[in-house]
Amino acid sequence: MSMPPRTPLSFTEVFELPVAVDMRTAARALGICTGTAYQLVRRGAFPCPVLRIGGVYRVPTTPLMRVLGIEERPLYAVDLEGDQEPDDGTATSAPYGR
Numbered sequence: 001m002s003m004p005p006r007t008p009l010s011f012t013e014v015f016e017l018p019v020a021v022d023m024r025t026a027a028r029a030l031g032i033c034t035g036t037a038y039q040l041v042r043r044g045a046f047p048c049p050v051l052r053i054g055g056v057y058r059v060p061t062t063p064l065m066r067v068l069g070i071e072e073r074p075l076y077a078v079d080l081e082g083d084q085e086p087d088d089g090t091a092t093s094a095p096y097g098r
Helices: 011-015 023-030 034-042 061-067
Strands: 020-022 051-053 056-060
Touching: 020 023, 020 061, 023 034, 023 056, 023 061, 056 061
Parallel strands: none
Antiparallel strands: 020 056, 051 056
C-alpha cells in the first residue's frame, strides 16, 4: 500500500515549529521522504545535526532553518520613539535627521 506524497512545509509552518522536531517533520521541511532522511542519518550525511534520544531522532529547529536558508531571528515592525533607531546592528552613531 503506497502512501500519498507529502507536501513540503510552508514558510509559515516552518516558523511555527517547536525547538526540535521529529525526523518525519524534518524530512518534510527538506522536501525529502522520511526513508531517505533516515538513510542520510545512518550515513552521517544529514544536512544538519540530529539528536538521538533513546530510540527517537530529533532535529533542532534552528539548524534546520539555517539549512533551509531561513534567517533564525524573526523580523518585527518597530515603532521608533523620538530620535531612537532600532537596535538591530545596523544603527549608525547619529540619530535620524542629524
